[in-house]
Amino acid sequence: MSKVVVLWSSPNADGLTASAKDQFMKGLKRAGAEVEEIHLNKRKLEHCKACGNGWGTCNKNGTCLIKDDFADIYKSLSEADGIAWISAVYWSDMTECMKAFFDRLRRCDATVNHALAEKRCILMACAGGTGRGTLECLMQLERGLTHMGMRAYDRIPVVRYNKEYMLPALETAGENYAKTLETGFNMYY
Numbered sequence: 001m002s003k004v005v006v007l008w009s010s011p012n013a014d015g016l017t018a019s020a021k022d023q024f025m026k027g028l029k030r031a032g033a034e035v036e037e038i039h040l041n042k043r044k045l046e047h048c049k050a051c052g053n054g055w056g057t058c059n060k061n062g063t064c065l066i067k068d069d070f071a072d073i074y075k076s077l078s079e080a081d082g083i084a085w086i087s088a089v090y091w092s093d094m095t096e097c098m099k100a101f102f103d104r105l106r107r108c109d110a111t112v113n114h115a116l117a118e119k120r121c122i123l124m125a126c127a128g129g130t131g132r133g134t135l136e137c138l139m140q141l142e143r144g145l146t147h148m149g150m151r152a153y154d155r156i157p158v159v160r161y162n163k164e165y166m167l168p169a170l171e172t173a174g175e176n177y178a179k180t181l182e183t184g185f186n187m188y189y
C-alpha cells in the first residue's frame with residue numbers, strides 16, 4: 001500500500017482548494033492508499049531567514065535552525081511514496097505559506113539530504129479569480145520540485161470555470177495516481 005502525503009495550502013477550509021483536495025483524497029482512499037493530509041496554513045511555519053552569509057545550517061548539515069513544524073513535515077514527505085502539492089493561486093504563484101515551506105525544504109534537500117529526490121508528485125493549482133496565473137503557479141511548483149530532483153506525474157489547473165467537470169475528475173485522478181504508485185510506473189526526464 002502506497003503512502004501519499006497531501007500537502008495543501010489555502011486559508012479557506014471550504015474553498016476551491018479544499019474541494020479539490022477532498023475530491024483527490026477520495027480517489028486516493030478508494031484505491032487503498034494510506035493518506036496523510038497536511039494543511040500548511042494550520043501549521044507553525046516561519047519563512048527562511050537566509051542566516052549566515054545566505055547559507056546557514058541548511059547546506060552544511062541539511063537542517064533548518066528555526067524551531068517550528070518544518071522538520072516534522074519534512075520527515076513525513078521523506079517517508080512518503082508520493083506527494084500531492086495543492087495550492088491556491090496567489091499572484092500567479094503558490095500561496096505565501098506554501099512558498100515559505102518550499103523555500104526551506106529546497107535549501108535542505110537539494111544541497112545535503114536528497115531525501116526527496118525521485119519522489120513521484122502530482123501538482124494542482126486552484127484559482128478562484130480570473131484563472132490567470134494558474135499555469136505559472138504550476139510552473140513555479142515544478143521548478144522547485146526539479147531543484148530537489150522530484151518528478152511531476154501531472155499538473156492540474158483547477159479554476160472557477162472548470163470546477164464543474166474538474167472536481168469530479170479529481171476523484172478519478174486520485175485513484176489513478178495511487179494505482180500508478182503501486183504499479184511502480186516510473187517516469188524519468
Ligand SMILES: Cc1cc2nc3c(=O)[nH]c(=O)nc-3n(C[C@H](O)[C@H](O)[C@H](O)COP(=O)(O)O)c2cc1C
Pocket residue numbers: 010011012014015016017018088089090091092093126127128129130131132133134
Ligand atoms: C493575495 C491573493 C492573490 C490572488 N491571485 C490570484 C491570481 O493570480 N489568479 C487568480 O485566478 N486568482 C487569484 N486569487 C484568487 C484565489 O485563487 C482564490 O481566493 C481562490 O478561491 C483560492 O482558493 P480558495 O477557494 O481555496 O481560497 C488571489 C487571491 C488572493 C487572496
